[in-house]
Structure formats: C-alpha cells, structure tokens
Amino acid sequence: MTDIYPLLPRVANTAYVTTAKYREWYQRSLDDPEGFWGEQAKQYISWFEPWDKVLSGGFDRLDVRWFQGGKLNAAYNCLDRHLQKRAQQPAIIWEGDNPNESAILTYKELYDRVGRLANVLKRYGIKKGDRVCIYLPMIPEAVIAMLACTRIGAIHSVVFAGFSADSLKNRILDAGCTLVITANEGIRGNKAIPLKENVDKALRDCPDVSTVIVVKRTETLVPWEHKRDMWYHNLIAEAQVECSAEIMDAEDPLFILYTSGSTGKPKGILHGTGGYLVYAAMTHKLVFDYHNREIFWCTADVGWITGHTYSVYGPLVNGATIVLFEGVPHYPTAARYWEVIDKHKVNIFYTAPTAIRALRREGDEWVKRTSRKSLRILGTVGEPINPEAWEWYYHIVGEDRCPVVDTWWQTETGGIMITPLPGATPLKPGAASWPFFGVEAKIVNDEGAPVPEGEMGNLVITQPWPGMMQTVYNDHERFVKTYFETFPGQYLTGDQASRDAEGYFWIAGRSDDVIKVSGHRIGTEEVESALVSHAMVSEAAVVSRPDPVKGQNIYAFVTLKTDAKPSDSLKSELVQVVRDVIGPIAAPGYIQWAEELPKTRSGKIMRRLLRKIANNEVKDMGDLSTLANPVVVEDLIKKRNKSEVE
Numbered sequence: 001m002t003d004i005y006p007l008l009p010r011v012a013n014t015a016y017v018t019t020a021k022y023r024e025w026y027q028r029s030l031d032d033p034e035g036f037w038g039e040q041a042k043q044y045i046s047w048f049e050p051w052d053k054v055l056s057g058g059f060d061r062l063d064v065r066w067f068q069g070g071k072l073n074a075a076y077n078c079l080d081r082h083l084q085k086r087a088q089q090p091a092i093i094w095e096g097d098n099p100n101e102s103a104i105l106t107y108k109e110l111y112d113r114v115g116r117l118a119n120v121l122k123r124y125g126i127k128k129g130d131r132v133c134i135y136l137p138m139i140p141e142a143v144i145a146m147l148a149c150t151r152i153g154a155i156h157s158v159v160f161a162g163f164s165a166d167s168l169k170n171r172i173l174d175a176g177c178t179l180v181i182t183a184n185e186g187i188r189g190n191k192a193i194p195l196k197e198n199v200d201k202a203l204r205d206c207p208d209v210s211t212v213i214v215v216k217r218t219e220t221l222v223p224w225e226h227k228r229d230m231w232y233h234n235l236i237a238e239a240q241v242e243c244s245a246e247i248m249d250a251e252d253p254l255f256i257l258y259t260s261g262s263t264g265k266p267k268g269i270l271h272g273t274g275g276y277l278v279y280a281a282m283t284h285k286l287v288f289d290y291h292n293r294e295i296f297w298c299t300a301d302v303g304w305i306t307g308h309t310y311s312v313y314g315p316l317v318n319g320a321t322i323v324l325f326e327g328v329p330h331y332p333t334a335a336r337y338w339e340v341i342d343k344h345k346v347n348i349f350y351t352a353p354t355a356i357r358a359l360r361r362e363g364d365e366w367v368k369r370t371s372r373k374s375l376r377i378l379g380t381v382g383e384p385i386n387p388e389a390w391e392w393y394y395h396i397v398g399e400d401r402c403p404v405v406d407t408w409w410q411t412e413t414g415g416i417m418i419t420p421l422p423g424a425t426p427l428k429p430g431a432a433s434w435p436f437f438g439v440e441a442k443i444v445n446d447e448g449a450p451v452p453e454g455e456m457g458n459l460v461i462t463q464p465w466p467g468m469m470q471t472v473y474n475d476h477e478r479f480v481k482t483y484f485e486t487f488p489g490q491y492l493t494g495d496q497a498s499r500d501a502e503g504y505f506w507i508a509g510r511s512d513d514v515i516k517v518s519g520h521r522i523g524t525e526e527v528e529s530a531l532v533s534h535a536m537v538s539e540a541a542v543v544s545r546p547d548p549v550k551g552q553n554i555y556a557f558v559t560l561k562t563d564a565k566p567s568d569s570l571k572s573e574l575v576q577v578v579r580d581v582i583g584p585i586a587a588p589g590y591i592q593w594a595e596e597l598p599k600t601r602s603g604k605i606m607r608r609l610l611r612k613i614a615n616n617e618v619k620d621m622g623d624l625s626t627l628a629n630p631v632v633v634e635d636l637i638k639k640r641n642k643s644e645v646e
C-alpha cells in the first residue's frame with residue numbers, strides 16, 4: 001500500500017483547481033473539446049484574428065487541425081502584449097555557471113533584444129518558413145534567438161549544446177537550416193565546451209549554411225571564416241529594435257526539435273503555433289499553479305522539449321519571471337540548486353529525477369544549510385521517479401510544504417499530459433497521477449484491448465490535444481508509422497504503464513528501444529551504429545541497465561572483427577567514438593566483448609537475453625529454444641563482470 005499525501009491547505013486554499021473542479025472540467029474537456037479549448041485559447045493567447053474552427057480532423061485520418069484560420073504570433077504573445085503591465089518586470093533572471101555571475105532582463109529589455117536580432121536575421125535573408133539552427137548554451141541569447149525566429153515566422157531547430165559536431169551536422173542537413181546561431185564557447189561546471197569549433201566541423205558538410213552568428217560568451221579566440229561568421233554583439237549594436245511580428249496561421253510550424261526513437265536516425269518533431277502555445281500556457285499555469293509575479297525555475301536546457309515549453313514558451317506567454325541557469329547541480333558544490341533558489345527567491349522549481357537522486361546521494365547537509373523558504377511547488381520530469389527520491393524531494397527539499405508534481409509527457413506531446421495538480425490531486429509518490437484536461441489516456445495490451453486495473457500495458461492517447469506534434473519534419477510517413485500504425489486511431493506513446501483503482505497512472509518506462517540516461521532520450525540503434533563506425537567493430541547491440549543515479553545506463557555488447565584484439569584502450573576508443581558521433585550524453589557506461597551475439601535462427605539479435613545478462617538476471621533466462629547457438633549465452637554470462645568502462 002502506498003502512502004497518499006493529502007492536499008496541503010497552504011497551497012490548496014489559493015490554487016486555481018480543486019478536486020471537484022478538476023473532475024468537472026476534465027469531463028467537459030472530453031465531452032466538448034471544441035467548447036473547452038475555444039475558451040482556453042481565448043483566455044491564454046492574444047489572437048490577431050479568431051479561428052474558424054477549434055478542432056477539425058481526427059486520429060482516424062490523421063488530419064488534425066487546431067484553431068484553423070486563427071492568426072497569431074508566438075513572440076508577440078511572449079513579449080509585446082506584456083509591455084503595458086510588465087515592462088519593468090524581470091522576464092529572465094540569468095544565473096551563470098560561476099556563482100558570481102548573474103543578470104536580469106526585464107520584459108522591455110527582452111523585447112528590445114529580440115527585435116534587434118529579428119532584424120538581423122531578416123537582413124541575412126531569413127524569412128517566414130526558413131529554418132534556423134540554434135546551438136547555444138543556457139544564456140539569455142538562447143531565448144532571444146528562439147523568439148527572434150518566431151517573431152519573423154522562421155522555424156527554429158535548437159540543438160542541445162552537448163551534442164557533437166556530427167549530430168549537429170545531421171540536424172542542420174535534415175532541417176535544411178541556412179543560418180546557425182552559436183557561441184564561441186559554452187561553460188558548464190567550469191569546463192569549456194567548444195561550440196564554435198563543433199559548428200565549424202559540422203558546416204564542412206553543410207553547403208547551404210551561409211551565415212553563422214556567434215555570441216561571445218568567453219574571451220577565448222576561435223577560428224573565423226570572414227564571409228560567413230559574424231559576432232552577435234556587432235550585429236545587434238547596429239540593428240533597429242522595431243520589428244513587426246509576422247502574422248502566422250495557427251497551423252504554421254513554430255519549431256523542429258530532434259528526438260530519438262527506437263529505430264533510425266533522430267526524428268525532427270514538428271510543432272505548430274496555435275495549439276502548442278495554448279497548451280504550453282495552460283499547462284504551465286495550472287500544473288505549477290503559477291501566480292502572478294512568482295519566480296519560476298525549470299532547470300531543463302533549451303535544447304530539450306522541457307526547456308522549450310517550460311523554460312521559454314509556457315512561462316513567457318503567461319508573463320512569468322523565469323530563472324535561466326547556465327550551470328550544473330554539482331558546481332561549485334552540491335548545494336548549488338538550493339543556493340540559487342535562495343538567491344533568486346524561487347517559488348516553483350522543476351527538475352529531473354536524476355538530479356534529485358544525485359543530490360540526495362550527497363547527503364542532506366547541502367540542502368539543510370539553505371533556507372528554501374520561498375519554495376511553494378516542486379516538479380519532476382523526464383523519467384519515472386522512484387519513491388525514495390520522491391520522498392526525499394518532498395520531505396527534505398520541500399520540508400513537507402510543497403506538493404511534488406510528477407509530470408509525464410514527451411517531445412511529441414508538446415506539454416504535460418499526465419500529472420497531479422497542486423490544489424486538486426492527493427499525491428502518491430511515484431505516480432504521474434491523473435490526465436490533464438483534454439487528455440484521454442488508456443492502457444491496452446499488445447492486441448489493443450484495455451487491460452484490467454493495476455495491470456501493466458501500453459500507454460496510448462485516444463483523442464487529439466492541442467499540444468501534439470504536427471508531423472515528423474519531411475517524413476510524414478514515419479509519423480504515421482511510428483505513432484499510429486500499431487493501434488490505428490490511437491497515439492502510441494512507447495511507454496508502459498498501469499492505472500490503479502483511483503485512476504492514478506503509474507509510468508514504468510519505455511517499452512521500445514529508447515533509453516533514458518539521466519533523463520536524456522537516446523535510441524539504442526544510434527549508439528550501435530556509432531560503435532559499428534569504428535574500424536575494429538563488426539557488430540554491436542545496446543541495451544539499458546538500471547542505474548541508481550542516472551535511472552538507466554547504456555550497456556553495449558561489442559563483437560570485434562577477427563583481426564582485432566580486445567583491450568581497455570580499445571574500450572576507451574569506442575566510448576570516444578560514441579562521444580564524437582552522438583555526444584557525451586550517449587557514452588556507454590559498460591562495454592562487454594562478445595565473441596558472438598545471441599541470435600535467433602533467422603539471425604535476429606535476442607535483446608531480451610542481452611538485457612537479462614546486462615542486469616545480471618541470469619537465473620531464469622526464459623525460453624531459449626529459438627536461439628541459434630546457446631553456448632553464446634553461457635559465454636556472455638561468464639564474462640559479464642568485466643564490462644564497466646572507467
């Protein structure tokens with residue numbers, strides 16, 4: 001029996017949503033989606049022109065359209081319309097990697113800078129529908145760049161600054177970007193990240209990129225290509241502030257964001273303007289119970305969907321003050337997050353379970369030496385949170401005063417889908433709890449039939465919601481195949497979950513070959529093809545292995561070519577290959593040499609067995625009758641313990 005934490009009166013008394021309201025609105029949102037979302041769209045967004053129809057199409061024909069005919073602009077909603085009331089209110093409180101560095105940008109200042117950069121982009125030929133790649137650290141310019149694009153109707157594709165030159169190149173090519181915004185270097189945990197160098201490497205194979213705008217984040221000099229590279233500060237200094245916001249259709253694309261799936265290269269998830277913004281704003285306000293003038297801190301990098309929706313669009317549409325943090329939780333000490341909370345009087349704090357587990361491990365003293373009295377709401381996202389980490393977050397960080405909202409969602413969903421609401425949902429540690437308004441979630445078995453209460457199955461969403469992706473950029477067929485082919489008419493999330501008697505959803509994790517390492521989404525096939533790109537490797541199979549801090553770690557089985565000798569230095573080389581091809585986040589924690597991989601007689605790798613070996617669950621290997629050569633498995637079990645990569 002799990003504990004239930006009742007509503008906290010301190011929060012519930014002023015919360016926007018009560019339990020009764022939740023039930024009533026939720027029912028209405030499903031019974032009358034058009035009426036419901038029409039009201040929300042009016043409340044949260046300023047439209048230049050109203051829509052003709054709130055929702056048309058459906059999952060049966062995959063022709064969903066939200067707010068068709070409506071006209072709006074995302075940057076206008078994040079900036080212009082706040083100027084009357086909030087010109088002097090901080091929009092961004094920036095906290096540098098170095099604790100002595102911080103800065104504040106008011107809404108007026110942010111508006112000015114966005115306008116200037118938007119004019120610069122125009123001057124370099126960027127217009128509505130063009131794609132711009134943003135490869136920046138967590139500095140205000142990242143937000144400015146995103147909003148400058150959306151101001152003129154350009155589609156941004158933000159690439160996480162931890163991705164390698166190769167990954168960057170693939171994303172630039174796939175999206176057809178013609179301009180890149182980057183920095184000479186990034187700094188995280190007092191370490192430099194060679195961003196411009198990566199861009200230079202990537203662009204060797206990207207002939208269509210004619211302009212690179214470089215923010216000078218450090219004093220480090222970088223190689224310069226005179227016709228192509230421009231300093232951001234020079235361009236901005238010469239540019240005008242006034243730049244009218246492009247009038248966009250609700251269904252015009254807003255951004256592309258690449259994410260990993262079970263097969264193939266990362267997909268460019270395409271989000272539209274109207275539906276996405278309505279959903280981002282509403283979820284931000286209600287899930288975090290955001291009240292006027294509160295300080296909202298989402299630790300996610302803008303390179304991920306959480307950074308898009310809850311570091312930028314949701315809060316700024318709502319006129320919130322956000323904290324933008326450049327650094328890492330451990331630098332200079334494990335007290336950093338809690339110190340930043342005190343320094344900037346953060347009211348709402350949203351982070352990933354992996355950070356909570358890592359900080360919990362450092363001991364309570366780091367937390368207890370700070371006050372955290374400003375905190376009101378805590379949130380988590382990105383992977384299942386284990387009850388021990390949840391309890392620590394609730395009792396130690398939040399001192400039993402702050403509800404923890406465990407929010408389940410995905411790059412594809414655009415915003416939070418299953419979550420507690422602070423004034424409405426009694427909390428169960430480890431449960432993502434109830435579906436958000438308009439979200440009809442079901443759990444079905446592999447045949448598509450609903451599973452009984454408490455049983456695990458595939459999590460699917462059966463009705464369109466405004467935040468959902470439009471398609472996979474340049475590959476609509478892949479969109480249909482990946483998400484709608486398994487259970488026609490239903491969106492396949494790729495997650496396993498169960499639902500209990502009180503309607504709480506418990507998310508168990510991915511059911512496909514996607515691994516969540518420290519909350520970062522990595523496809524096993526990507527890691528395998530990176531490994532195989534090494535000249536000595538003949539074959540590789542990658543599975544996940546549970547990890548007490550990272551949630552999951554990458555465990556690679558590698559078969560070498562006959563003339564290659566296994567060695568520790570070769571292991572390091574292989575790790576380096578993955579870092580170079582994908583980025584440091586995908587570096588395997590374990591590499592095990594495999595003379596052969598276990599395969600079926602038809603030649604298919606039996607990952608189920610590899611997962612068991614990686615997890616040391618070797619007592620019961622299950623049915624081995626389809627295995628071509630059973631000796632292979634015995635051999636791998638025997639040799640499993642020397643796999644850790646130092």
Ligand code: WTA
Pocket residue numbers: 259304305306380381382383384385406407408409410411412432493494495507508509510516519520521
């Ligand atoms: C996982 C991140 C359990 C899930 C916003 C999903 C979660 C994948 C939770 C999407 C949660 C996210 N509890 N699992 N609260 N939140 N996930 O696209 O497996 O980076 O499918 O989006 O993260 O990862 P993505």
